[in-house]
Amino acid sequence: MSGGIDNGMTTVTLRVHRFTPRQERERDRARGGSPFAKKSSPFGGGAARRRPRGKQWVQEYTLPASPQDTVLDCLLAIKRGVDPTLAFRYSCGHGMCGSDAVAINGTPTLLCTATVKDWARRPGAAATADDEGFRRTGDAAEAGSPAPEAEGPEPDGAQDAVGADGSLGVIELSALPGFPVQRDLIADIDPMLDQIRKLKPYLQADGVLATTAEGKVDVFEYLQRPEQLARYEMLSNCIACGVCEGSCPVFAGGDAFIGPAALITASRFINDSRDTATEARLDAIDTADGIAACQSVRACSRECPRGIDVGEEIWQLIAQVKER
Structure with a gap:
């Protein structure tokens, strides 16, 4: 000290x-x-x-x-x-x-x-x-x-x-x-972590091993351009601290809202060009307790310690769901 x-x-x-x-x-x-x-x-x-x-x-x-x-x-x-x-x-x-x-x-x-x-x-x-x-x-x-x-x-x-x-x-x-x-100051964040787990927070590929014309493994299969990486790079900085959920008036109200932390996790993989489960991920959050419960207050963005504009990312998810 x-x-x-x-x-x-x-x-x-x-x-x-x-x-x-x-x-x-x-x-x-x-x-x-x-x-x-x-x-x-x-x-x-x-x-x-x-x-x-x-x-x-x-x-x-x-x-x-x-x-x-x-x-x-x-x-x-x-x-x-x-x-x-x-x-x-x-x-x-x-x-x-x-x-x-x-x-x-x-x-x-x-x-x-x-x-x-x-x-x-x-x-x-x-x-x-x-x-x-x-x-x-x-x-x-x-x-x-x-x-x-x-x-x-x-x-x-x-x-x-x-x-x-x-x-x-x-x-x-x-x-x-x-x-x-x-x-005292210890909160039980298990509900938030359970919600994140339900949205499968890991890369989902098609499982097919890419090969070259010569039959060798294609080691360049998952290479990305800088603009592809930029789409989700900031989102990967989320540390699941719960600050956005503690700031959210909908989540704090006790309703069964999936919460901004889980939505940020979903957005991270929806925006990843290597992931092949985009439609399934959008289906999972397109529910009454998913993005439909978000009131766009954007209080979740104000104190994020990693600088993620949580409210804007959720708004982009809402737009993606509506445009399907």
């Missing part, structure tokens, strides 16, 4: 929405999900989307930090030296694995790429809407720590960096929206 945590010159307060699940009783397991839940969708629903029950509370941690520290740095300092019971998920710590997605000040993003200077908010700061009318959602404003604008953290110098008491401000943390909470 950088110098701020060692010298103690400045501090930051993390306001963490914590959750401890209640031990499941035998009759709860036998009963399963709600009898009124939609179970006919091929993309989920039922017991997998149940809201876990347990103890919920908000806990504040004030600790030394510098503006350059990441929120993950701060959580690790708490975990190792203050409260070992605090639960969160992380792996690479460099924005490549996507495992540490949470809601910071109500906005889905990655812990390892969020810095204190960008996300700490001084109490009393005003929350304003951006040019598209987006504002942060969540409990930050009610708790006295107004949320930032929806397009991301404010630029350097947008607010006073350090208060008179040496505080950098307050950062509010909660589990990724749209998913069941397992414990």
Whole structure:
């Protein structure tokens, strides 16, 4: 961790929405999900989307930090030296694995790429809407720590960096929206991964081994031109972090929507010139719970850590389905 945590010159307060699940009783397991839940969708629903029950509370941690520290740095300092019971998920710590997605000040993003200077908010700061009318959602404003604008953290110098008491401000943390909470900041993203798997996220060729006129294996069978590679290259950067799904008002609403992450995976192979299952892939997403459920809000594009314009890609899928 950088110098701020060692010298103690400045501090930051993390306001963490914590959750401890209640031990499941035998009759709860036998009963399963709600009898009124939609179970006919091929993309989920039922017991997998149940809201876990347990103890919920908000806990504040004030600790030394510098503006350059990441929120993950701060959580690790708490975990190792203050409260070992605090639960969160992380792996690479460099924005490549996507495992540490949470809601910071109500906005889905990655812990390892969020810095204190960008996300700490001084109490009393005003929350304003951006040019598209987006504002942060969540409990930050009610708790006295107004949320930032929806397009991301404010630029350097947008607010006073350090208060008179040496505080950098307050950062509010909660589990990724749209998913069941397992414990504290850990969300159960299995529903998203199951939806991705259902769309067969792998290259499907015709299985026929290409040969040359001399009967030898054609090693150039799957070579692509630069323009063919460009059609799906950005989409292959998706790390399945769930940020787009946590931002999506349709997915977070609890409906059996396939979700933007699965649609991006489908688009990656639909746009691959080597794949021969385009029609089957379009059929799979051309359902009431597929692209028809997308409301084109495009909130899914706003915080993608890999820079994918998720909303535009989904719109292109919609156009492809309609043009068939």
